[in-house]
Amino acid sequence: MENRIYNFNPGPAVLPLEVLKEAQSEMLNFKNSGMSVMEISHRSKPYEAVHNQAKADIKELMELGDDYEVLFIQGGASMQFTMVPQNFAHDGKIGNYILSGSFATKAYQEAALLGDAHIAASSKDSNFKYIPKQNEIKLSKDAAYLHVCYNNTIFGTEYKYIPETNGIPLIADMSSDMLSRPLDFSKFDLIYAGVQKNLGPAGVCLVVAKKSFIENSPKSVPTMLRYDTYAKNNSLYNTPPAFGIYMVGKVAAWIKKQGGLEAMEKRNIHKAKLIYDIIDSSAGFYRGHAEPDSRSYMNITFRLPTEDLEVKFVKEALEHNLSGVKGHRSVGGLRTSLYNAMPLAGCEALADFMEKFKKNNV
The missing domain is CATH 3.40.640.10 (Type I PLP-dependent aspartate aminotransferase-like (Major domain))
Known part of the structure; x- marks a missing residue:
């Protein structure tokens, strides 16, 4: 990198x-x-x-x-x-x-x-x-x-x-x-x-x-x-x-x-699934904003149990070289944008951080 x-x-x-x-x-x-x-x-x-x-x-x-x-x-x-x-x-x-x-x-x-x-x-x-x-x-x-x-x-x-x-x-x-x-x-x-x-x-x-x-x-x-x-x-x-x-x-x-739009779609779905799977398996610690059948592969929005935890998440994410995860003020919480250029390794690093953050803050 x-x-x-x-x-x-x-x-x-x-x-x-x-x-x-x-x-x-x-x-x-x-x-x-x-x-x-x-x-x-x-x-x-x-x-x-x-x-x-x-x-x-x-x-x-x-x-x-x-x-x-x-x-x-x-x-x-x-x-x-x-x-x-x-x-x-x-x-x-x-x-x-x-x-x-x-x-x-x-x-x-x-x-x-x-x-x-x-x-x-x-x-x-x-x-x-x-x-x-x-x-x-x-x-x-x-x-x-x-x-x-x-x-x-x-x-x-x-x-x-x-x-x-x-x-x-x-x-x-x-x-x-x-x-x-x-x-x-x-x-x-x-x-x-x-x-x-x-x-x-x-x-x-x-x-x-x-x-x-x-x-x-x-x-x-x-x-x-x-x-x-x-x-x-x-x-x-x-x-x-x-x-x-x-x-x-x-x-x-x-x-x-990279293989055109078909390859982009396959890659983008895989990247998004890494993060959505963490959200869905977190027993409510992470709560997605979008309804499942309307979820974006590009922008994933979610909340944590408290706003204090959300502030902590943003701070610690940056310490792990994960930048730009703060949500928009109209929704609050967290947002991660997984555009075409985001490498799979970035999503894997984010998923790993989310797992550890949950374990340390439940």
């Missing part, structure tokens, strides 16, 4: 060590240009190759064809909360939202600020312990789209199915589980993901969308908030976050090298 700790932070999050080393080796002289990738022009051929290869690798991993476009946009996933309704909720149609956590709720609230928005389903009544099921989804008659947050970082829940919308466009925030498992991505009209959780450093929002869905944004929407601005200019209308895109491309290539 070369003096590196195991980083369980939810984002910015762990990146593959192999990718970091490769970026380090190119930091001062990218492709014999005599400059860093952070210094070269975004209009240059060396950067253009990086940009386009990243797009190609992402589409290959998602098994999507030329009818989909890959965009790199700034402003994080939070900018998408306003871009989505501005581009698609018009002409009497309104955005429909499933509220399954904090970010799904923020997306709905942003749409409501801009006009009308409809709650198609919600698990707020349980403090977002579960993902609403298909039969709970009630779309409005004037639905412009259905928006879902596919993995809820704060509450530790994750969709295990793709919602059926009967032809209504489906939009997903996949910030914390993007490229972590194979899905039929062709069922989604637009997917967005802040890359700092599972794909790269902060500063880039990856958008993957059907070309036909984004080719004509309303002329009333400001230029930099229009999807067609990015689509028509290969995400180069203004200076892009070049280093972030460069890193996303390297992570996508790394995922391909």
Whole structure:
């Protein structure tokens, strides 16, 4: 590990060590240009190759064809909360939202600020312990789209199915589980993901969308908030976050090298099972927040018998080189994020620490 700790932070999050080393080796002289990738022009051929290869690798991993476009946009996933309704909720149609956590709720609230928005389903009544099921989804008659947050970082829940919308466009925030498992991505009209959780450093929002869905944004929407601005200019209308895109491309290539999304899913399930098994066998010492059938493979949230023990857990975990395990204030307790780049050894070390902590504090 070369003096590196195991980083369980939810984002910015762990990146593959192999990718970091490769970026380090190119930091001062990218492709014999005599400059860093952070210094070269975004209009240059060396950067253009990086940009386009990243797009190609992402589409290959998602098994999507030329009818989909890959965009790199700034402003994080939070900018998408306003871009989505501005581009698609018009002409009497309104955005429909499933509220399954904090970010799904923020997306709905942003749409409501801009006009009308409809709650198609919600698990707020349980403090977002579960993902609403298909039969709970009630779309409005004037639905412009259905928006879902596919993995809820704060509450530790994750969709295990793709919602059926009967032809209504489906939009997903996949910030914390993007490229972590194979899905039929062709069922989604637009997917967005802040890359700092599972794909790269902060500063880039990856958008993957059907070309036909984004080719004509309303002329009333400001230029930099229009999807067609990015689509028509290969995400180069203004200076892009070049280093972030460069890193996303390297992570996508790394995922391909590991065996693609099928291999990622197998590995991620195995890692998560190590931790969930400790929780489930602890006789209530560890209490998971999410209901079992909605549990995330990316973010595991749990509580201990007392808040004092939770404080102690965080402190002692760091002493064992296990960082970032404190839960979000809205849930409390503990949270461990097991993104693609978290090595199996990190999860094994965490599981071992949890066993010993329980034994020493029962």
